[in-house]
Amino acid sequence: MDNGPIIKLENVTKVYHQGKINVTAIDGFSVAVDKGDFTALCGPSGSGKTTILNIVGALDVPTAGRVTLEGNDLADLSRTALSTMRRDRIGFVFQAYNLIPVLTAYENAEFVLALQGMPERERRARVMEMLKEVGLEGLENRRPEELSGGQQQRVAIARAMVTQPAVILADEPTANLDSATAASLLSIMEHLNISHGITFLFSTHDQRVMDRARRIITLRDGKLAGDERKG
Amino acid sequence: MMWRLAWRNLLRRRRRTLLTALSVATGLWVTLLFTGIANHNWDNMVNTSAKMGLGHVTIEPAGYLQSPSANKRFTADAKLLSITEALPNVTRAIPRIMAEGMIATATKSVGGSIIGIDPARETAEHNFFLRSLATGRLFHTADEPGVMVGIRLAEKLNLKLGKKLVYTAADVHGNIVSDLARVTGIFQTGVEAVDGGVILLPLEKLRHMLGYSDNEATLVAVFLNDQRRASEVRTAIIAQAFPGTETWTWSETQTEIAGMITIDHISHLFFQFFIGLLVAAGILDTILMSVLERKREFGVMLAVGSSPLFLFRLVLTESFFIGLLGLMLGVVVNSPFYIYLSRWGYNLGSLLPEGYDLSRVPLDPVMRVIYYPADVAGIAAAIFGLALLAGLYPAWKASRLPPVESIRSA
Numbered sequence: 252m253d254n255g256p257i258i259k260l261e262n263v264t265k266v267y268h269q270g271k272i273n274v275t276a277i278d279g280f281s282v283a284v285d286k287g288d289f290t291a292l293c294g295p296s297g298s299g300k301t302t303i304l305n306i307v308g309a310l311d312v313p314t315a316g317r318v319t320l321e322g323n324d325l326a327d328l329s330r331t332a333l334s335t336m337r338r339d340r341i342g343f344v345f346q347a348y349n350l351i352p353v354l355t356a357y358e359n360a361e362f363v364l365a366l367q368g369m370p371e372r373e374r375r376a377r378v379m380e381m382l383k384e385v386g387l388e389g390l391e392n393r394r395p396e397e398l399s400g401g402q403q404q405r406v407a408i409a410r411a412m413v414t415q416p417a418v419i420l421a422d423e424p425t426a427n428l429d430s431a432t433a434a435s436l437l438s439i440m441e442h443l444n445i446s447h448g449i450t451f452l453f454s455t456h457d458q459r460v461m462d463r464a465r466r467i468i469t470l471r472d473g474k475l476a477g478d479e480r481k482g
Numbered sequence: 483m484m485w486r487l488a489w490r491n492l493l494r495r496r497r498r499t500l501l502t503a504l505s506v507a508t509g510l511w512v513t514l515l516f517t518g519i520a521n522h523n524w525d526n527m528v529n530t531s532a533k534m535g536l537g538h539v540t541i542e543p544a545g546y547l548q549s550p551s552a553n554k555r556f557t558a559d560a561k562l563l564s565i566t567e568a569l570p571n572v573t574r575a576i577p578r579i580m581a582e583g584m585i586a587t588a589t590k591s592v593g594g595s596i597i598g599i600d601p602a603r604e605t606a607e608h609n610f611f612l613r614s615l616a617t618g619r620l621f622h623t624a625d626e627p628g629v630m631v632g633i634r635l636a637e638k639l640n641l642k643l644g645k646k647l648v649y650t651a652a653d654v655h656g657n658i659v660s661d662l663a664r665v666t667g668i669f670q671t672g673v674e675a676v677d678g679g680v681i682l683l684p685l686e687k688l689r690h691m692l693g694y695s696d697n698e699a700t701l702v703a704v705f706l707n708d709q710r711r712a713s714e715v716r717t718a719i720i721a722q723a724f725p726g727t728e729t730w731t732w733s734e735t736q737t738e739i740a741g742m743i744t745i746d747h748i749s750h751l752f753f754q755f756f757i758g759l760l761v762a763a764g765i766l767d768t769i770l771m772s773v774l775e776r777k778r779e780f781g782v783m784l785a786v787g788s789s790p791l792f793l794f795r796l797v798l799t800e801s802f803f804i805g806l807l808g809l810m811l812g813v814v815v816n817s818p819f820y821i822y823l824s825r826w827g828y829n830l831g832s833l834l835p836e837g838y839d840l841s842r843v844p845l846d847p848v849m850r851v852i853y854y855p856a857d858v859a860g861i862a863a864a865i866f867g868l869a870l871l872a873g874l875y876p877a878w879k880a881s882r883l884p885p886v887e888s889i890r891s892a
Contacts, residue, residue, distance in 0.1 A: 310785055310885040331789060338787020349782040349889070353490035358483075363786050365483035410786065 256283035256319075257417060257450050258307055263316030265302050265473070276302045277313070278473040284452055284466075286417075289444045291464035292454045299473040300454035304420045307452065308341050309333040321417055338366055342411025342449075346423035348403040350395040350410075356382065356402075357391035360409040367414065381409045385439055401432030408436065412443055421453045425460055437463050484792070488799035491772065499804065502768040506808020509761035510865050511815045513754050517861060518823070518851025520750055524743050525852055528709045528732055531843045533610035534676070535580065535597060536735045537703025539715050541566070544728050546700065547735065552581050552692055553654040556726045558699040566704055569718045571711040576603050577699035579688050583651030585631075585681055587639045594635065594679035596649060598688030598699075600624045608705050611669045611682055618643045618667030624686035629663035633670040634678030641665050649681060654693040661691045672844045710854075742840060754861070758868045761808075765872035769801055773876045780880050781888025790881035797880045801873025805866045812865070823851040 265277040277299045284290055292300045305311035306318055309325050318325045321340060328336065337343075350359045357378055364374045382391055385405040395403050404424060411419050421440070425433035441463060444451050453460055461467055469477035492499045532538045541562075543554040558577040566575035579598030584591050599609065601620050606613040611630060612620055621628030629649070631641055641647060643665055650660035663683060671677055689698065706715055712731035719729045733740035773780070780793055822828075831847035 305886050308785065310889075331791075334784070334787060334789040337785060338789075341787075343782075343785045345782070345889070349778070349785075351487070351779060351783070353487065353494060358486075362483065366787055366789075366792065414787075 257286040257288075257321055258282075258284040258452065259317075259319045260303070260307070261317045261319075263303075263306060263313045263318060265299070265306065265311070266314045276473050277306070279316070280470070280473065280475055281316075282468055282475060282478065284450060286450055287444070287448050288466055289441065289451045289464055290453065290466040290468060291461050292452065292468050292470060293456070293461060294470035294476065296456075298470040300470055301422055302473075303470070304422050304452065304454050307418075308343060308420045309337055338363055339414060340417045342414065342416040342419040344404070344407050344411050344419060344421035344424045346426045348395070348400070348407045348427075350403055350406055352395050355392050355394055356387055356398065356406045356409075359395070359406050360413050363410060363414050377413055378409070381413045382406075384443070385409045385412075386435075399432075400427050401429070401436065404428060404432075404436055405439070408439060408443075412447070412449070415447060416449065418450045418452065421451065423455055423457070424453060425455070425457050430459070433457065433459055484796055484799055488796055489803055491776075491796075492800055492803055495772070498768055498771075499807070502764055502804050503807040503811055505764040506761050506805060506865060506869060507811035507815050509757045510809060510812030510861065511819070513757050513861050513865070514812070514816050514853065514858065515819060515823075515851065516753065517750065517857055518820070518853050519849060520746060521852040521854060521857065522850040523845070524746070525709060526846045526850075527739055527743070527840065527843050528736075530610055530846075531736050531739055532703070532705060532709070532732055533608055533613070534671075534843065535578065535703065536701065536732065537576070537608075538706040538709050538712050538732050539704040539719065540730050540732075540735050541575075541702040541704065541719060541724060541727050542700070542730065544726055547728065547730060550580070552652055552700075553656070555579075555654070555694055555698045555700055556724070557695075557697050558702045559697040562724055563702065565722055566702065566719060569715060571706045571708060571715055572704055573707050574603075574608050574705040576600070576608060576703045576705070577685065577697075578701055578703055579685060579692065579694065580700045581651045581688070581692065583649055585635065585639065586648045586650070587641065587645070590639050592635065592638055592679065594681060596651060596681055596683055596688065598683050598685040600685040608703070610671060611680070614669040614671045616668050616670040618665065620682075621666050621684050624684045625690075626666075626684055627661075627663050627687060628666035628684060630667040630669055630682040631665055632677035632680050633668050634674060635681065636665070636668050638678060641668075643668070647681075649683065651692065653691065659691050659693075661687065663687070673842050675842050739840070739843065754864070758864060761865060762868040762872040765801060765804055765869050766875060768804065769797060769873050769876040770879070772800070773797060773880045777883060777888045777891045780883050781885045781891070784883070784885040785889060793883070794877045794881035797877035798870065798873045801869050801877070804873075805869025808869065809862055809866060812862075820851060820853065823849065824853075 260280055260282050263277055263280045267274045267276055292303060294300055306313050360378045360381060361374050364377060382388060385408050387405050425436060440451060443449060465481050467479045543556045546554045563575045566572055581596040583596050585594045601622060601624060604612060616633055620630060629647060645665050646662055648660050648662055650658060653659045716729050716731045783793060827848035827850040829848050834847050
């Protein structure tokens with residue numbers, strides 16, 4: 252694997268204002284994630300895992316601190332540039348799958364490529380290959396409502412992977428899945444991480460994910476509580 | 483991808499989409515129907531008014547419009563008539579003499595309007611009195627001592643076909659002159675003032691009595707294939723520079739009718755505007771609801787790389803489809819009404835008082851529609867434009883959604 256930090260958070264703080272109360276979700280958090288890492292962000296509920304993913308994914312902005320992705324300071328990028336970065340360099344996988352319900356499995360996976368303006372023929376080849384890779388061959392024309400939870404999450408992974416992003420941010424990706432499905436999906440992600448060199452950053456409570464992760468970053472009350480590299 | 487997505491989004495709530503499209507269709511139908519009816523009414527009123535004397539465009543002696551007088555006249559010879567009839571949109575140019583005078587029998591007399599017409603040039607197509615002939619016939623020649631009278635005048639003076647009357651007027655020198663004529667026909671326009679105070683005389687007879695020279699007339703009534711071309715034709719006639727004449731359109735000679743049409747037109751525009759607002763409110767409501775229902779989806783789209791502009795265009799495309807669907811439904815809804823009302827019309831005669839008129843012009847009791855392509859295109863474009871306009875706010879709202887909060891929303 253090619254090492255070097257692809258994600259860097261320096262002294263990041265995030266404070267939410269809820270009426271007159273300020274809630275500190277992240278408190279002076281610093282971490283660097285190397286290219287090709289398969290990293291789990293762990294911690295109890297409310298520890299700030301999802302907030303970290305949202306900030307790294309340029310969906311949310313920190314109250315203080317600096318976040319860089321592939322060397323780009325996110326604070327320096329315009330809304331359009333952030334959209335482009337999310338489209339081309341980041342893939343998201345959500346706990347609740349979050350597929351577009353009116354699109355088929357194929358179209359959901361194709362969606363981001365269409366946003367990129369990729370020609371249809373090229374899109375087709377890329378999407379079909381990716382759906383095959385996540386084990387959805389033959390289910391391309393099914394809508395999300397016609398797929399099981401595990402199949403929907405595979406589509407979500409295909410959607411995140413199909414653009415060959417630099418980073419995939421997965422927020423509790425196995426939380427709604429049974430053990431067998433979760434294990435299968437983790438194998439797929441692990442395979443994609445190794446074969447495509449894509450950096451994975453998970454937020455999770457799931458011991459199965461933590462067992463497969465090569466690095467575990469632990470959060471508590473928005474602060475770094477541990478950072479363990481395996482092997 | 484965007485078109486497909488927008489269309490499928492609308493199909494999610496088919497009933498709501500259909501109802502919204504139907505509201506657009508209804509707006510289009512109502513607006514087109516009322517515009518078509520108004521077009522017919524205005525057209526009919528202008529055409530009838532033209533056929534009652536002055537034509538769509540009138541060539542007159544200079545100063546006649548401001549101060550009508552029998553001694554104001556000009557030469558309306560065959561050359562002038564043929565030049566005029568050769569102009570684009572002109573169907574007929576007819577010389578007439580107008581005068582005010584007294585109409586009397588041995589026992590009674592009344593004041594009235596005298597119109598001198600040439601039976602060789604006049605037809606029911608261009609002369610409302612001939613179209614309204616109740617009994618008898620038009621005098622055969624321009625110098626036959628015949629007269630056509632209105633039915634109320636005939637009743638007042640106890641005139642019947644073949645009876646004689648005396649008409650008196652001031653000639654070109656200001657002398658009071660009179661002549662005798664025998665009733666050949668009685669007309670009934672339905673307008674009390676016209677039926678009770680107008681007579682039609684042969685042009686040559688009247689010319690001779692008033693001291694006009696050959697070919698002289700008070701006016702040439704110019705008829706057009708489309709009254710909306712009156713200004714163009716007026717300009718074309720002015721360009722011919724017929725000596726000693728002025729040329730006016732119907733809106734300048736029939737100012738009451740023109741004013742009424744203008745007011746009616748403005749009130750129609752207000753009506754159309756409010757219909758448009760209702761349509762726009764319906765679309766706004768539907769699209770805004772659908773945006774708020776899909777906040778999470780939009781948040782996800784933003785997360786996976788859609789730009790705010792993409793969401794803006796997506797929502798606007800949905801408005802576009804609703805507008806388009808509404809237009810198509812509107813055409814379907816409107817077609818049977820259009821076919822029925824343009825071909826056969828709906829007779830409202832029983833609802834109108836007898837002899838209903840405006841500015842001495844009888845109104846057609848049959849409700850019909852006339853659609854001009856420009857009107858239909860304008861209304862369709864306005865409704866469609868409003869549909870897009872109504873989509874702007876929801877589209878803007880979608881483009882401004884904060885991704886994180888949107889993804890979290892249920």
